[in-house]
Amino acid sequence: AQSVTQLGSHVSVSEGALVLLRCNYSSSVPPYLFWYVQYPNQGLQLLLKYTSAATLVKGINGFEAEFKKSETSFHLTKPSAHMSDAAEYFCAVSDREYSTLTFGKGTMLLVSP
Amino acid sequence: DTEVTQTPKHLVMGMTNKKSLKCEQHMGHRAMYWYKQKAKKPPELMFVYSYEKLSINESVPSRFSPECPNSSLLNLHLHALQPEDSALYLCASRVGLANTGELFFGEGSRLTVL
Helix, strand or coil: CCCCEEEECEEECCCCCCCEEEEEEECCCCCCEECCCCCCCCEEEEEEEECEEEEEEECCCCEEEECCCCCCEEEECCCCCCCHHHHHEEEEEEEECCCEEECCCCEEEEEEE | CCCCCCCCCEEEEEECCCCEEEEECCCCCCCEEEEECCCCCCCCCEEEEECCCCEEEEECCCCEEEEEEEECEEEEEEEEHHHCCCCEEEEECCCCCCCCCCEEEEECCCECCC
């Protein structure tokens, strides 16, 4: 069985500060990992995905994530937070065979001026 | 066109009503999904269709009845729901079930059961 754990249900940063959202995975097979963002009352939008190509993955809106097998981690970062980044962020894992996504519990990013 | 369109955006229904949620995509995707999302929780998988056939049913109560009339359309028929079924229902699509690409999500239908 595969799963992801997101550390911290809420993360608060100041505008312009580094954003770091943590995700650790558990998978018996090489995982496919995703970060999605959800703005209030909206669906989910893909930020980036890891599918065993490059370990450093760049996504939209200046976000990136690094796949670290030794740490079973796929943390999401952004060098400088913007007010518009305030949203819920979900890490998700998919196994190769069934291709259904298993989501983490989510992290709410709060950005203060 | 990279959109998944869901209607209605909001639905209020009584426990004896019958209603349907609709989802449409024109990206040529052959896998379509229904997820349920309660407030402050991650999405939970309900159903997966692949090539218009039901592939996965995550032990969803029979008061939820999915239907995939064609490759572009996915419905969720609702009957005799309970107040605890109130949630955001998200539709998603993917190129194919065996594909590792992203899921494209609609904006959801927010259901309130009175």
